[in-house]
Amino acid sequence: MHQPYPVLHQDVNLIQKDLSGMSGSDEGWTLVYWDVCPGRAEFLRLLFEEAGVLYTEVNDRDIIIKDVIKGEGGLYPHFAPPVIKKGKFSLSQTHVASRYLAGKFGLLPIDEEEAAHAEQVNLTCHDYIAEGRLAFHGIYPTGPYATQKETTQPYIDRFLESRLPRWLQYFERLLKSKDDGKGFVVGKSLSYADLGLLHVLRATEAQFPAAWEAEDVPALKAFKKRIEARPKLAAYLTSSRCQPFSGDSMM
Known part of the structure; x- marks a missing residue:
């Protein structure tokens, strides 16, 4: 049905x-x-x-x-x-x-400590995307961006100038803390933390392409390409099922 x-x-x-x-x-x-x-x-x-x-x-x-x-x-x-x-x-x-x-x-680490770290990373990804979204709704958090484009622009500028670099540098440091940034976020196999990080990086590139290009985060950029190339994800991301980002709040 x-x-x-x-x-x-x-x-x-x-x-x-x-x-x-x-x-x-x-x-x-x-x-x-x-x-x-x-x-x-x-x-x-x-x-x-x-x-x-x-x-x-x-x-x-x-x-x-x-x-x-x-x-x-x-x-x-x-x-x-x-x-x-x-x-x-x-x-x-x-x-x-x-x-x-x-x-x-099967995308949750079995090891208790690795599972805790995966949860930490995933929650951090949610914090990042929430802060980025809020910058586009600085005057009225639950209102549409279209009704506050001019008044919320200072919030967007501040996020882009000071907060986005800090977030990306943290994620870069996170990746490079193990396997020289060439592996996964936690452990030796892909987990939901990797997928959460992939999503926020794709949202960042879509919303702020110039900032993403300019930021010195080679491990993050390589990670994004590597995870996007996984067969099932690649099929999804290049299909009509994958919606484009809205362009007004990393969503």
């Missing part, structure tokens, strides 16, 4: 009016998010794609407002998307959902 990817923006409301019907134990994964940009859901898409796990994406605004925002869909209560769902289980908060899927898909 529900067609998994590779269909981009599967409009599930064409075949049902809410998420409640997607509760059978044999159902696959569903990812619920707005269809306007990659946004926070991209952290989760990269996990599905790298793991080769099929998923259906629900982007219908009416369904999201009714079932997630207003909580009328019988789901565990959520504040906002993205939400992942399988059978009767649903989960939000992107970092929490990322870590959960990583455990399911």
